[in-house]
Amino acid sequence: MNSFYRTESCGALRANHERKNVKLSGWIHRKRDHGQLLFVDLRDHYGITQCVVDPASPAFVILEHAPLESVVSVEGEVVLRQAHLVNTKIETGEIEVKAQLAVMLSQAAPLPLTVNSDEPFPEETRLKYRFLDLRRPKLHQHIVLRGKVIQFLREQMQSRGFLEIQTPILTGTSPEGARDYVVPSRLYPGQFYALPQAPQQFKQLLMASGFDKYFQISPCFRDEDPRADRSPGEFYQLDMEMSFVTQEEIFSILEPVLRETFLKFAPDEWQVSLENFPRIPYEKALEEYGSDKPDLRNPLKISNLCKLFHNSSFPPFQGALKKKGTIRALKVPGLAQQSRQFLKMLESWALEQGAPGLGYILRKSDKWQGPLVKFFSDDEQLELTREFSDIEGVGVCFMAGPCKEVEQFLGKLRTYVWKALNPEEEKVFKFCWIVDFPMYEEDPLTQSVVFSHNPFSMPQGGMKALEKISPLEIKAFQYDIVCNGVELCSGAIRNHDPEIMKKAFLIAGYADQEVERQFGALLNAFRYGVPPHGGAAPGIERILMLLCQVPNIREVVAFPWTQQGKDLLMQAPGPLPSARLKELHLRPLSS
Known part of the structure; x- marks a missing residue:
């Protein structure tokens, strides 16, 4: 690293750099005035280096009065610390930089939250000043880990022959089990796009298009009430689909991907179960564990x-x-x-x-x-x-x-x-598959039959089951992966037969015309030959919540919303100018 602003990062220097003249740039993380010497911890993305400043040094004038979190550039000589002063908590703890020159690059205003500690602050403060919150070492490392996990997942899928393909963000509405976010059309008055709750139909269309193994790190958008393990707005998943596969073949792909991911990134004191994921039928899970998300520890x-x-x-x-x-x-x-x-x-x-x-x-x-x-x-x-x-x-x-x-x-x-x-807490990650989900359930309010999981799943027994078995007794080729009581992944073998699909939707109260209107592209593709196929979608944030051992999804998302569905940083949602409303064929709310 050699640029105008720095020759080294703040995490690079070691004992072998002794007597080297270096230039560092970063944020002032902490200062300690010991009378005859000023100690400044300089922080960047890569780590922290202690700088020692003598009052006779030209750097002293700049650094003495510089507020915390100001961005400065420091030049000086690398010197070894005395043995009893070595700081084993940081990687650069064997050395310090004897500062000779300093330049103020950006002076910080008074801070609304402290960066150099884990002191708790109200959620509103943390999210409004998220750029400061993200400087805090623990949260910063969560986002670094997120990037590494996603890169590793990509490598794992590509090594298994999967092709990364991006699917549309603006699409039509689809009954995925939650409310859509909708976008008004400027060109077509009174009509709307929807943000995808998941790339469900598109990935099935990719299988109909002859792509054998697809994946992407997919954004999903659902207008639903927030939970600790799901953000009100968007989340990401490792979306994958395969052709000519059975349920067990999908299991044989996903098990090693998730196991290897946890083995690589689990905290040092945690273990990962190496046994094959147990298969637990949905009804047995409820009977023996009282939940379809059992913690097997x-x-x-x-x-x-x-x-x-x-x-x-x-x-x-x-x-x-x-x-x-x-x-x-x-x-x-x-x-x-x-x-x-x-x-x-x-x-x-x-x-x-x-x-x-x-x-x-x-x-x-x-x-x-x-x-x-x-x-x-x-x-x-x-x-x-x-x-x-x-x-x-x-x-x-x-x-x-x-x-x-x-x-x-x-x-x-x-x-x-x-x-x-x-x-x-037992520090081990234990996984299991929950299988044989019911195809349908009874709506507690209307007592009508509705889909219980994924409407695009193949019923076990196919058309014969739909015609001969009571709807509430039909099982589907649907499955979840659960780890330590957290649902990491849902998936299914898909219904690829147009007639079986129509029948399945009819039982859930959808007339043929409605099915054709909402899923016409999928049904039409299936009429021209489509392979049996299936897939799954492990949630990125839930994987990270387990790996980081945090209770809330906001701790592994760079710019999350509040529990009330607001982005305090960017002030969204917000009003539109009247001219923009008119362009979108919308009327302003009456005051």
Whole structure:
């Protein structure tokens, strides 16, 4: 590196550069005035170098009064630090630069947030001054890691024969499960483009066009409510599609790509499971884990006790079974050894979740004890011992009621009680596939049949399944990848038969004319010969959230929006001048 402004970066100098005259440029990260000497930490994209400034040096006049985050250029000689002064926390910690000259390149105004610490600031401040926030070392490194991960993913896909192809950003509306962002047309009054929720139709059209393996790092736009793991606006995914493939063949591509990515970029103290990703059917995931996003580091599983208690006299169990509900239980090793205070904490938590309480039994002194034991017969207690073992210290928590409510509650309890018993997080990434998703589900408001996942998926059993099986019992060739309780990826084998597609949409309430209107290009392409195909789309931000161990997507996005869907930095959304509204054939809102 040799330019007008610098001969080295602030992260390059080592002991072997001793006595070399160098020129550095960067931001003043920190200053320490020790009376006879001024120490200045100079920071750029590559690292930090300590500069030492003698009051007799011409550089002292410039640097003494320079505010933090001012941009300066410093010239001087590289000198070794004394052994006891070596800073092992930075790569340049063996040396310092004895400053001789300094030039102020850009003086900083008073700072609205500190850059040289991780001191928390309100989200509004951080996003309004994101350019300052991004200078903070931790966030800066998150964005550096993002670039490296994307580059690595590209290399992984290209090495497997995938071709990177960009698909349109302005397109038509599509029912992907969320609201579209729409763009008014200037040339066609009253008509609108849409930003793609995903490149779904385009990547399928690429397969119809004869491109065998496609991928891109694709932006996706969804006008939906924000969540910690999804930005209100845009996000990016590794979008991929393949021709002439089965579900297992797609698995054989994606598993090593994700495993290798995590092996390369996982934090030093973290491990990556090297076993093949387990395949867990959707219904089994709900039954055993209470979630279709199970964290496999947690060994607790839920048991179905409907058969065991089919003759129970316990009123809550009787009532649940009469209403075609369920009785489930969570086995918790060590629960009986916990304090009464711990059990009261679980009971309070259950009430906060809307449950009437927490029913449990505990294995102590070779017998079951606890609030529910008196309601169980000797035979039922014997069966419980066979089901959950007679190991001292085991606890069993019960829940009865509608299946969905019971699954959700015990799924949350499974997570809560495991974290309470194991406050030190197991530092390993464990993956699994969730497979055999239902093709349809019942809308809770209208009781109508709607798509449950991806409307372009092939139903298992094809046309015969659509004609002979109840819609809510049809499975689809749909799958997710889950890592440590986070959904990383969704995908499917696609429906490539026009007649099966029409039938599938008809069941979900779409008439033929509506299907032709919304998906005419796709259907038309399929009429001219299309290979069986499928794909998936791992989320870039969710991969990074795991790798960086951050709870919110904003920590791995350079310029995110607020939770309210606003870009405070660029002041968007904002009004348009009346002339622009007229050009777009739009009327201003009345005041």
